[in-house]
Amino acid sequence: MTLLQIAEPGMSAAPHQHRLAAGIDLGTTNSLVATVKNGIAVCLSDEEGRALMPSIVHYRGDGGLDAGHAALGARVADPRNTIVSVKRFMGRGFADVAHIETMPYVFEETPGMLRLRTVQGSKSPVEISAEILRALRLRAEASLGGELAGAVITVPAYFDDAQRQATRDAARLAGLHVLRLLNEPTAAAVAYGLDNAVEGVYAVYDLGGGTFDLSILKLTRGVFEVLATNGDAALGGDDFDHRLYCWALDQARIAPPSAEDTRRLQMKAREVKELLSMSEEAPFRLRLGPGVSVDLTVSRAAFSEMTKPLVQKTLVPIRRALRDAGLSVRDIKGVVMVGGATRMPHIQRAVAAFFGQEPLTNLDPDKVVALGAAMQANVLAGNRKPGDGGWLLLDVIPLSLGLETMGGLSEKIVPRNATLPVARAQEFTTYKDGQTAMAFHVVQGERELVADCRSLARFELRGIPPMAAGAARIRVTFQVDADGLLSVSARETGTGVEASILVNPSYGLADSEIADMLRAGFERAGEDLAARNLREQQVEAGRLLEAVAQALAVDGGLLDAPERAAIDAAMARLRGLIDSPGDAPALAGGIAALARATEEFAARRMDRSIRAALAGQKIGEL
């Protein structure tokens, strides 16, 4: 990009300190962590050279815990306490999960997000995912030799607000500073697009272990613009395994299997599926409990036939995304295949037939998402080289957001595929004299009936000044940030009274729950939460000082002498606070003071850069 960058804060002009940043692909089946080393994105491997970490957590009877490869062995030995594919449970209730009856866990039918009962007590999917993220954080920190300054965590593009929020909470629990939640197909497009310097309209077909996304992106001169996204947050490679598992049960005529045998059969099904991507035929041979065994053979054709409905199911989101983007298959320049499940030959054939062109399979479908996330993390952490404008990601919200209205209908406030960040407001009024409170129900989805949409939260507005019915004007604003996360605010516009909002997430965790989990997590890991907080504040203070110093070096001329003196004084105070072993609150105060002191300066600088951007000027012409 040739846009000007007036020494953006965080973009070091001086020989700069490289900030450790990572991209994490938190997958249904496997997870990865990647970083940018010497300008090249690489996946970080464990001591045994393995980049992929199985997304498995085993809660041991002795109070210990294994995540990743170490937990593999426990899948059959201790199925109830060994959680696989936990991503399917994120932000979901018991009634939402497909094939839940064949899962060897003990579920607690709590309202909202489901929970699992393990030998170590009740666990939320958020806590379980946090263990996977923690293992990846430790791998990255060991490999890079320091604490991570931040991470980009990828999520399926079609994840709704509850699933995104759950992912963000899990990252916080794992002690990660989340720079951004990034959509998986967008991450893949970044990795693919930058590596191949492509331009034009591309489709990303991303079939993971448990989720399917289809995103259509327009790539132009360093801008990745998502035109439309669609998908199925409960369709993935796991479902192909499940078909094979059901087929095997049926063919071998075995009675409902035990939890252990279910696991064995499911693991075998996955193995057979993977074999069938390489050969025309594979044996499904397994010894189960006493006297029971399975001895079958599956041909590629038979497997392809039994999973045809699943493949067809992925074509629906493609049609919808194309329609939303106002495009036809002829407009698509290339189709990027992402996710391990796209290795299945019959999927590649179906995609090729649909688009009338061979899909692009010249990249590792397992790693491309993590690599793209690492590139984005590197930029967001401020590791750009001077003169490198970086790139711009313009992503969208996958599903419309609405409010419940009379008759159980959803009134759409933010339409699907709106570019993020986005804010939309709607006005409501009271229907009774003297009414001081109002209840709202926020839903996400395309269907007309609220009952067919996802319930996100219910909130109540209080403190509306008493007025005649219909006189109050309550403006409810939905704001969706670049992570795709929603926040709601409301005010009475006549009197300007900011009504207080009490939000009850339908499938999320309350802040107090997160705080408790955070404390427990740090205790278990033997880390001191207070010490960590202080360290984070010190890093934050250092970052801010560096940013301000750079801005002053370039744009100091925008300030007069007294203004400059005030900023210098605030900087000196903050430096003093970092050097003297103080407490976190004092440091936080110093950070806030410097931020306040530089507010006007920042506004002037941004003003100037905006004007320059519009004038299309480059830095040299200023």
Place this chain on the structure above:
Amino acid sequence: MSVNFSLDYFALFGLPRRFDIDEAELDRAWHALQAEVHPDRHVHLPGSERHRAMRGALRVNEAYATLKKPLSRARYLLDLAGVDADEIDNVAMASGFLIEQMEWREAVEEARAFGDVDALEQLALRLRMRVDEVTTLLAEQFDSRENREAAADTVRRLMFLDRLRCDIDDGLAALDD
């Protein structure tokens, strides 16, 4: 403020205030502004600055969404001129247009009832051509003749056509599964 909130959406993007705009130019200006205000550019800054950039990014996206589509662009132009398209009386609309609407609607409903994807796609195609005619007329009314009353009437028609398009899309989406 980073983004000048007193500017109208056209001025924000440095475009002339007219219906017929250079879409490529709009895209370029949008990208250039987002490159400055997008939250990704401000992740490492203190909260107050992130907040400031966020407000700018929201404004820029709102402006882009408004100007990108012919219908919202036309309505915005009327807004700027102080004309409310919603307040124009239905009765004032030419009866010929209303009859045409009813015919369209019947055709769409029939195709939906029979689950006829081909028919719906044909209708979508015909509708696109009709929309093109109406937008050409709008450009003339706004930009050459500067006849806002006539434009308001045409905008009203475009709103009907837009609703039809939604119906057709919903019908097609329902038949996808």
